[in-house]
Amino acid sequence: MNSPRSFLSILSFGFVVALTATPVQAQTRVGEAAVVKNEVVRVAASSTTQINVGDALLRDETVRTGADSATRLVMADSTNLSLGPGSTLKLDRTVFDDEHHYRDVAIRLTSGAFRFVTGHSDKAAYKITTPLATIGVRGTIIDTLSQRGKSTIVLQEGAATVCTTNFQCVELTKPGDTAIITSTGGRITIQKANNPLWTFAATCSQTAGLCTVTQYADATPVTPPVDDDPTGMLCGR
Template sequence: MKKLSMLIFALVMAASGNAFAAEAAAGGYVHDAVGDVSVVVGKAAAQSAKVNDAIAPDTVINTGDKSHAVLKFEDGQVVVMQANSSFHMREYRYEAKQVEKSNILFAMLRGGMRFVTGLIGQRNRGAFKLTTPNATIGIRGTEFMVVMGNSPMYSQVVSGSISITNAAGTAVFTAGQTAIVASATTLPATISAAALPAGTFTELGAIPIPPATPAPAPAPAGGAATGGATTTTTAATAGAATGVSTTAIAVGVGVAAGVAAISSNTTTTTHH
């Protein structure tokens, strides 16, 4: 029995270590995925994205027709993607105790997106950068939308302000203003509501936005069985009480249960 206990402990620690490593390498997760949403990590093949999937650096999220996705990050940063959009999380580093050491580098490849600043952008404005084919956008504690067509890029500031920079120079836009960037070599300029193509930001405005509050990514969904759900919930409670990762605890409980089942089978066979 002593040997079995030691085996369980070793397996739990190994599983917990893997879980901790996975969480530390992530930083973001899929908060909502409706329709055709895929995720590509590095050079791996695209896979269907699911709610609570982790988003690690060098991950690309794509949305198809009549689809949308909402991504959330540890510092509270929110990214809303409308249909037919492509987002690349190039870099994400969040130091909760030293936010000035944190940084975000996102890339918008196509489509339309809404960005709600989290703690990183609020406390260290220079730490957030969004690159697009036409320009690079910096923020000043803000919420803004970006939609790219075949050529012009439009950006509307909901709150705060943004700076848009390209080969032609830099321009700053504040809450209520809409910018147009005709190309990578054309200076960003203000565009009036009357001149803005109809419905430019309508789709983005209709997608629900979660609060931009800092929170760790949730543990991946467990099995469909009722027993599994109960075990995960119990593990989460234990993790909250001890400060240990709920993902690691849940994995450890699963390993322990598996070993216990094996032990039970072995004991029965021996007695017979």
């Protein structure tokens, strides 16, 4: 006959196992890496781990590219996120409606150059931020350059609303429409233009497959071959 002490020992052991298993279960796969060039790492506390083609993108994860590096990440709703050299992205929040649609997804573009192509989720589900701006999208391809004291957002397709952290907003409705947000001496300003001095296109041409758009169901590719054809499909759908 089991003693009360033995029963408590078994119960305690089961409780410890349950606590230990929780972090593993919390590692929700929300996408994967479709293109990786050179140094692309996931950042956790003070350590980094190299990301390879086909590796999972996890909820609440930070991804960083090194110099002369780039990556394209495909999320579960077929959102495509391309990062240029020296860029850092944080998945702040992802809430699923079902296996391939998000109810709420927040992406923080901390620093560097990015291309964002919306997937199959409701457009209101996406919240994209830089240190100076919040971007609301409506069926969109957006290029973003996040620098110290400046964010540049260029519309390539669709429409977007760009607001500063002090709630000044502009509407981007035509390809080439650009929002430029600057912070000088604690004062944040926003202006709209239609003659962008920067787009992500030059970054596309440096890495094969970086700006190709992939559905999540097809996002387990082989490492892209070297493509010397600058007129290829690098920057199109």
